[in-house]
Amino acid sequence: MQRRLAIVAAAIGALLGALVFGAPAQAHGAMSTPASRSVVCGAGTPAQMNSAACKAAVAAGADVTDWDNIRVPGVDGRDRDVIPDGKLCSGGLAKFAGLDLPRSDWPTTKVKAGATFTFAYKQRIPHQGTFRIYVTKDGFDPTKPLRWENLESTPFLTATNPGMQNSAYIMKGTLPKKTGRQIIYTIWQTTSTPDTYYSCSDVVFTAATKATSGAAPQTTAPQTTAPQVPSKEAQPSLVPQAAVQAAGKPRSRALATFGASAVALLIVMIVGGVVVATRKRPPPKHR
Numbered sequence: 057m058q059r060r061l062a063i064v065a066a067a068i069g070a071l072l073g074a075l076v077f078g079a080p081a082q083a084h085g086a087m088s089t090p091a092s093r094s095v096v097c098g099a100g101t102p103a104q105m106n107s108a109a110c111k112a113a114v115a116a117g118a119d120v121t122d123w124d125n126i127r128v129p130g131v132d133g134r135d136r137d138v139i140p141d142g143k144l145c146s147g148g149l150a151k152f153a154g155l156d157l158p159r160s161d162w163p164t165t166k167v168k169a170g171a172t173f174t175f176a177y178k179q180r181i182p183h184q185g186t187f188r189i190y191v192t193k194d195g196f197d198p199t200k201p202l203r204w205e206n207l208e209s210t211p212f213l214t215a216t217n218p219g220m221q222n223s224a225y226i227m228k229g230t231l232p233k234k235t236g237r238q239i240i241y242t243i244w245q246t247t248s249t250p251d252t253y254y255s256c257s258d259v260v261f262t263a264a265t266k267a268t269s270g271a272a273p274q275t276t277a278p279q280t281t282a283p284q285v286p287s288k289e290a291q292p293s294l295v296p297q298a299a300v301q302a303a304g305k306p307r308s309r310a311l312a313t314f315g316a317s318a319v320a321l322l323i324v325m326i327v328g329g330v331v332v333a334t335r336k337r338p339p340p341k342h343r
């Protein structure tokens with residue numbers, strides 16, 4: 057019985073290892089609150105992902121499964137020279153061209169003009185760097201391609217190496233006083249890699265109310281506050297439960313305890329080994 061349990065535990069450990077080591081070194085981050093287009097279409101709710109805008113984006117070419125991979129090497133602050141007008145949301149990358157579609161039905165997040173707001177930038181691979189967050193100018197027309205001249209010339213929020221919670225960089229700031237549908241445009245210029253990342257978040261500004269300014273953001277029909285982003289950390293928690301269930305079967309209680317202990321120890325060793333090995337690896341390479 058113990059041998060079978062041990063085999064099962066070893067198999068689970070091997071599977072875990074394959075998940076951790078076998079995952080391609082890809083992808084790195086995107087604005088998740090307010091959700092950016094790639095997050096909405098690639099890791100949002102079914103309603104968002106099936107929205108007409110997302111369907112059109114994917115049809116026009118937008119690899120939204122790679123939602124955190126809109127990055128361009130070597131830009132080094134020259135965003136306006138390197139990223140062409142009309143291609144701001146894709147970073148000029150053909151792979152994400154569908155995200156540039158000028159449409160007035162992209163799923164939006166409701167935000168309050170002038171209120172404090174907590175931005176979250178979900179990441180799968182952390183980097184050092186600076187965020188610059190812009191908003192479109194008054195009179196922005198979402199049915200026209202987004203050009204650099206449509207953005208306010210200076211960011212309303214900048215943050216260098218902000219703290220992280222739940223796998224997201226957290227940045228607090230004050231929202232600009234805008235009305236109606238706008239785009240919040242986020243540039244993440246990393247310093248630990250050559251890459252700069254680009255995100256377009258569609259938002260609707262509502263008038264601030266005295267009582268609730270600073271409250272958590274409200275999202276439109278499709279919920280965008282907590283995109284279900286695939287997370288590697290969530291997976292190991294499955295193991296102990298499986299082990300506990302498997303260990304409940306031996307006849308004698310002593311045997312069961314022994315078996316469970318052995319399995320638990322084995323899993324701790326395997327998972328611990330994987331974690332240590334992963335931590336010691338050099339940072340993933342960026343092509």
Ligand SMILES: [Cu+2]
Nearest residue numbers: 083084181183
């Ligand atoms: Cu990266």
